[in-house]
Every structure is written in structure tokens, then in C-alpha cells.
Amino acid sequence: MPLSFPEDSVGIVTPQTICFDQPLSLACGRQLDRYDLIIETYGTLNADASNAILVCHALSGNQHLAGYNSAEENKPGWWDSAIGPGKPIDTNTFFVIGLNNLGGCHGSTGPQSINPDTGKPFGPDFPIMTVPDWVESQARLADHFGIQQWAAVVGGSLGGMQALQWAINYPQRLRHCLIIAAAPKLSAQNIAFNEVARQAISRDPDFNNGHFYENGKVPKTGLMLARMLGHITYLSDDGMREKFGRELREGKLSYDFNPQFEVESYLHYQGERFSTAFDANTYLLMTKALDYFDPAADYGDDLAKAVSHARCKFMLIAFTSDWRFAPERSREIVDALVAAERQVSYAEVDSDHGHDAFLIPTPRYIDIYSAYMKQVANDIPNSSQENT
């Protein structure tokens, strides 16, 4: 429990819920008549609303980007390393919005919300969400704040995909797009991992076809397996060797089937923790959004064509040991942007943290991130920091 917060922390943050009552048409053909988005904001929106940054979350993320929701919270928000006074996304300069995407389980309308047609939780009947659907809902969030144009839209992994979609769908509404550890679409291998995770959940006897809320039981085992699998793909072989090696918890083999290697207990711990904190239907939905993401599909599978109308500047960052979304995947986006004569920068950061590297403040990553955000700050109209 932090009694006082570090100087570069945004400190105590209170989430707020915004209700939207304009129907939102979705890619699946259905619509949400009304919906809530839960958000957190940091920093101050300037008079002409030109210093706003949207941060999009990844598979299991949420609106809590930075700081603490209470003095009792022992861990700050998931991107606290990058957001705060003096950090890459400097809250002295920028107004930052984090949200929980539709279909999430942290306060925005999702499978746990009450379906107005039935009076019961949506559960598996919650519409399948896509990245373009999320971008549409985020655009309405921008409208709510009077933000015509984001200074930047930023995201890692699935969050980076939303940033890319923003640049394609709303070219006039962002000046910069930061896409970190992402890919232009999932590979067969990526989809395969997601499917194993979904099967683990949906075959859990407590899943009850997604209607588990009524039973007062959650498919803990399935969620745990899904998360354990996920974690393996977020780490690198080298990183796991470095972190766990073949270390034994008890120092010797026990000749039974209980977890004895450190890596086993790590996965058990992570899976266990996740299985009580995350919603199974949301997990299924988020992995589907990943699988479906393919912005080039609407442009004859030509990614260069898809990005050719983008107006913003792009920054892509990839990590050498990330095999979930390897640097080659980011390079596909870079190549498309170069072919389309868009403005793009790309950095490939050495790291043995695998896909997780985008959340870990290694020195070079932070240098690159900060340097680019200085550019974003300089591009704020009438910015007073022109001479930095």
C-alpha cells in the first residue's frame, strides 16, 4: 500500500462513466441502442482541445492506465511506466484518456451488463465487437469531450491495431499514431492460440454456454488455462530461461504431478489471479476481435491501399524477442506506409521480454517513446514548446 506516490505518478484517479444514447451500428449487423463507456483521464484538456491523447488497451487491459484508484491499491494502472509527469506521455503537456472498450468487463457495457430486452446479463448474447466498432465508439467519446483531432492515438498489441484503424477510418481526426508491438492482422498461428484459449473456456463445465452468471459460478479452470497459454506467448524463450530456468520450488523433484518447476507455479499464479478478475465472455470476445482484425480486407488485401488515405504521422515500435507479434509484422505495416508515401518512423528495440516488452520501461524503449512524444507535443497547434 503506497502511503505516498512517486513524484512521476498521476496519483489518485477516479474513473467516470459516460452514457451514450445514440445507437451504435456494429459490423456484425446488430446495434447497441445505448451503452456506457468507463474512462479515466489524466492531465488537463487545453482550451482548443488539441492536446488529447487516446490510449487504446490490449486484450485484457482497461481504462486504468496510470496512477491509483485508491490509497490502498498496491499496483498502479497498466501503463503507469509510460504515463505521468515527466514520463513519455507527459501529463504536464497532454490530456490522456483511457477507456474500457465495449464488451469489456471493467465497467463499460459488456457481457456482464443487463440486456434491456431480457432483463438479464447479455452473457454470450453480447454482440461480437470488432476493432472498427471500438474505433467508432471512441470517436463518439472524442465528440463528447469536444476533441476534433487527437494529438495522438496510442496503443500496444490489440491497442496498436485500434490506433492503426483510427488512422484509416478517421484520417482527419488524429495527428500522430503510435503502434507498438502490433500486427496488420493475425497469422494462422496467432488465431490457433486464440482458439485453444477459447476452447479451454467454453469447455469448462461451469461455462454453461456463457450463461454462468445465473449459476453464481465462473469457468475458473477454463479462464486459468486460457491465461496460462496466453502468458507463454507473451514471454520469450530466452526471457523464460532467464526468469525461471529449471528452478524447483522445493529444491528437488517430488516425483508426482504437482507443479514443482518455478515456471509452473508462475503460470498457475497468473492464471489463478486472472480467473477471478476477468470475465470469460469478455475474453472470448476480445480474442475474436483480434482474429477478425484485418483492415486491408476492405481494400483488396492491399494494406498500402488501406493506409493510403491516412494523414497522420506514424511511429511503430517492435521488440526483437516478441514472437506473438514479431518485428516482421510491424515491418509489414511500415512497408505499406512507405509504399503509400505516408510519414512513418520505426524502431526495433532489443529486449528479451517477448510481447510483454511493450509494458516494460526498458531504457531504449522509453528514450524512443519520449523522443517521439516530444514531436507530438511540438505539433500541438500554438504549442509553447516549439523550441524544444
Place this chain on the structure above:
Amino acid sequence: MRADLEIIQQWVKPNSKVLDLGCGDGELLSFLQHQKNTRGYGVEVDHDNITACLEKGVNVIEINIDDGLASIDDHSFDTVIMTQALQVMTRPDQIVDEMLRIGKECIVTFPNFGHWRARGYLAFRGRMPVSKFLPYTWYNTPNIHFCTFKDFEQLCVERNIHILDRTVVDNEHKHHWSIRLWPNMLGEVAIYRITR
């Protein structure tokens, strides 16, 4: 601005599309962007240089020039520039070919190993030249493929490369009448504008 860059910028047309291979801290591209309204990218691998480019607002792409250019379309740039980096490439001849494939025109600069100081160093001391301009010793130098002006021009003849412009400058990157007279002996940096 570095004097060789000063010469190069005169050869770049306004509003053109430029690729700068080994763009350093982005000084040239930043100048061209602001003064000549060019667009394009720098390619760089040095971490500090990449950070400097990003802060300046210069588009920089971290790829290895030796193997990373294949994805770029033929003749998709008006000018491809490589300053003082040819000598660190694994295969300078192949890089020049790649540059000419991507660019309608290329500008290349490199240190002239035929300069009298280098010749004197090797002739009289019997050792590989080390100077303020070429400060490395033979075992730790990134410069693995030195050539002279004559060597480069020979390569151009062999590969059907058309030399549009050439100039040489000395250590301070200044022109001097004597350099023009005897470039391979007195010029320390060669600057070529080539096409195919």
C-alpha cells in the same frame, strides 16, 4: 551544416522524395524538409541518432541497409542519398545497385583513401592510416571497404553507372582550386551524383 551536406542539398530538387541511407541525426533531412519541402525517410541503426531524428520530426526507419531495402519499390524515390556510409557496407557495389534501383538519382559520398595523407601514412610508416578524419585502427574500424575516387569511377564504368556530377572537398569539406586539379591526391571526401 557539414560542408558535404551543404553541397548535397544543392543537388536535391524542391518538393522531391528523398531516402537518406545512414541519415545520422537527421540534420540533412530536417534541412531539406524545411528549406526544400522534401518528403521521405532516413534509414539509421545507431540508437542515439534514431532518437535525435525522432525529436527533430524526421521520419527514421531502423533497418539494416545491407538487407532491408528489398521491400522498397523500383524508382520510388527521386533521390537516394548515402553520406559517408558506403565504406561500412558489406557489399558496397550491391548497395549502389540497390540505391539506383530505388532512386531515379543517387548521391554518394565517401572518404577518399587515395588522399595524400593516407598514401603518405602507408608509404612512410608502413601502417594503415589513422587520422583525425579516419580515427579507427584496422581491427576496430567500421570502415571495411575503403576505395579511392579512381576505384569508384572504375566501378561506375563496369556497372554502366552514369556520373551526373562529382566534386571533392578536403578535411574541412572546402573546395580549393588545387583539389579540383588533383582530386584523387588532395580530396578527402568524394561526392558523386549518379544515375543509371
